[in-house]
Amino acid sequence: MVADAAASTQRLDRWLANVMGDLSRSRVKALIEQGHVTRDGAIARDPSEAVRPGARYTLTLPPPAPATPAAQRMDLSVLFEDDHLIVLDKPAGLVVHPAPGNLDGTLVNALLAHAGEELPVIGGAVRPGIVHRLDKDTSGVMVVAKTDRAHQALSEAFAARDLERAYLALVWGVPAEATFRIEAPIGRHPVDRKRMAVVPKGKPAATRVKLLRAWGTAVALVECRLETGRTHQIRVHLAHAGHPLVGDPLYLRRRPAAAKALPEELEARLAGFPRQALHAAVLGFTHPVTGQALRFETPPPPDLAELLSALWPDWGTIPTNPV
Incomplete structure (x- = not known):
C-alpha cells in the first residue's frame, strides 16, 4: 500500500491499523516490532515513526502459531525428577516458553518431548508445567511441575516466597x-x-x-x-x-x-x-x-x-x- 499525503502526520502503527481495518493497533505495533512491515523494501521496526507520503508499505502476516507447542527432543540437564516434578539446569540462550519470535525450540518444547502427557495443562497450553521462568540468557536451576497438585503447591510457594x-x-x-x-x-x-x-x-x-x-x-x-x-x-x-x-x-x-x-x-x-x-x-x-x-x-x-x-x-x- 502506498501512503498518501494525508497520512504524513500519523504514526505508522495507527495508520496501518486504520488501513488494514481488521487488525488492532496493538497487534500492528507488535508486527512492526517483529519485523513484519517494510517501507520501500526495507524493514521498518519503529511503530511511532511518521508515515512517509509516497512510500510503499508492506505488512506480511506470519503463519498462525500452533495452539499447542510441538514436542521437540533436546538434551536437558536434569538434576532431579520423580512423578511430580522435574528440576533442571537451564542453559543460557534457551527460551522457557513459546512467544512471538520464539515459537519453537523452547524449554517447553523439550519438556513435552521429555515428559509428554505428564505435564499439567494448569499452566496453560503454551506453558504446561511452568511455575517460574528465567530470562533467555540467564542460566541456572528451574523447577517444572508434572502434576496439577505439584503445580498448584509450587505456584503458591513462589507467590509466598x-x-x-x-x-x-x-x-x-x-x-x-x-x-x-x-x-x-x-x-x-x-x-x-x-x-x-x-x-x-x-x-x-x-x-x-x-x-x-x-x-x-x-x-x-x-x-x-x-x-x-x-x-x-x-x-x-x-x-x-x-x-x-x-x-x-x-x-x-x-x-x-x-x-x-x-x-x-x-x-x-x-x-x-x-x-x-x-x-x-x-x-x-x-x-x-x-x-x-x-x-x-x-x-x-x-x-x-x-x-x-x-x-x-x-x-x-x-x-x-x-x-
Missing part, C-alpha cells in the same frame, strides 16, 4: 556495602516498552545483595536473593543501584566508568561478554507432595565460569550462603 533462591551476578563497579537491600518499585519503562524500570507506580520489589568478591573498584561478584519476583528484577535493581550486569543488552547502556580501572585485555573480555552475567545458582523448596526439603545448587556455565576465573582464579571456593 516460601523457598530459597540465590543468583550469582557479575556487575560493574563495587558496592560500598558488603550487604544491602534494594527496595524500588518496578514497571514498564515509560518510553521503551521492551524494558522494565524503577517507576513510581510500579509493583513493589525488593532484592537483597551480598558482595562476594571485588576486583579493585572495577567489577564485583555479588549474590542476589529475591524477596519479590518481578520481570528482570535483579537486572533492573542492580542497574538502578549503579551496578549494571556485565554484558546486559538492555540495562547496560554505555561503557561504565569503572571499566577504566581494568587492564585493557581484561576490560575487552568483560565488554565483549555477549549476555547478562547472571546465573540462578540455588533453588531450595519443600517437595509439594512428600514434604521433603530439597535444595539444588549448580555452578555457572563454562562461558561465565571462564570470565570469573580470569578475574579470580579461586572464585569457585566462594560459598553461596544466605545474606
Whole structure:
C-alpha cells in the first residue's frame, strides 16, 4: 500500500491499523516490532515513526502459531525428577516458553518431548508445567511441575516466597556495602516498552545483595536473593543501584566508568561478554507432595565460569550462603 499525503502526520502503527481495518493497533505495533512491515523494501521496526507520503508499505502476516507447542527432543540437564516434578539446569540462550519470535525450540518444547502427557495443562497450553521462568540468557536451576497438585503447591510457594533462591551476578563497579537491600518499585519503562524500570507506580520489589568478591573498584561478584519476583528484577535493581550486569543488552547502556580501572585485555573480555552475567545458582523448596526439603545448587556455565576465573582464579571456593 502506498501512503498518501494525508497520512504524513500519523504514526505508522495507527495508520496501518486504520488501513488494514481488521487488525488492532496493538497487534500492528507488535508486527512492526517483529519485523513484519517494510517501507520501500526495507524493514521498518519503529511503530511511532511518521508515515512517509509516497512510500510503499508492506505488512506480511506470519503463519498462525500452533495452539499447542510441538514436542521437540533436546538434551536437558536434569538434576532431579520423580512423578511430580522435574528440576533442571537451564542453559543460557534457551527460551522457557513459546512467544512471538520464539515459537519453537523452547524449554517447553523439550519438556513435552521429555515428559509428554505428564505435564499439567494448569499452566496453560503454551506453558504446561511452568511455575517460574528465567530470562533467555540467564542460566541456572528451574523447577517444572508434572502434576496439577505439584503445580498448584509450587505456584503458591513462589507467590509466598516460601523457598530459597540465590543468583550469582557479575556487575560493574563495587558496592560500598558488603550487604544491602534494594527496595524500588518496578514497571514498564515509560518510553521503551521492551524494558522494565524503577517507576513510581510500579509493583513493589525488593532484592537483597551480598558482595562476594571485588576486583579493585572495577567489577564485583555479588549474590542476589529475591524477596519479590518481578520481570528482570535483579537486572533492573542492580542497574538502578549503579551496578549494571556485565554484558546486559538492555540495562547496560554505555561503557561504565569503572571499566577504566581494568587492564585493557581484561576490560575487552568483560565488554565483549555477549549476555547478562547472571546465573540462578540455588533453588531450595519443600517437595509439594512428600514434604521433603530439597535444595539444588549448580555452578555457572563454562562461558561465565571462564570470565570469573580470569578475574579470580579461586572464585569457585566462594560459598553461596544466605545474606
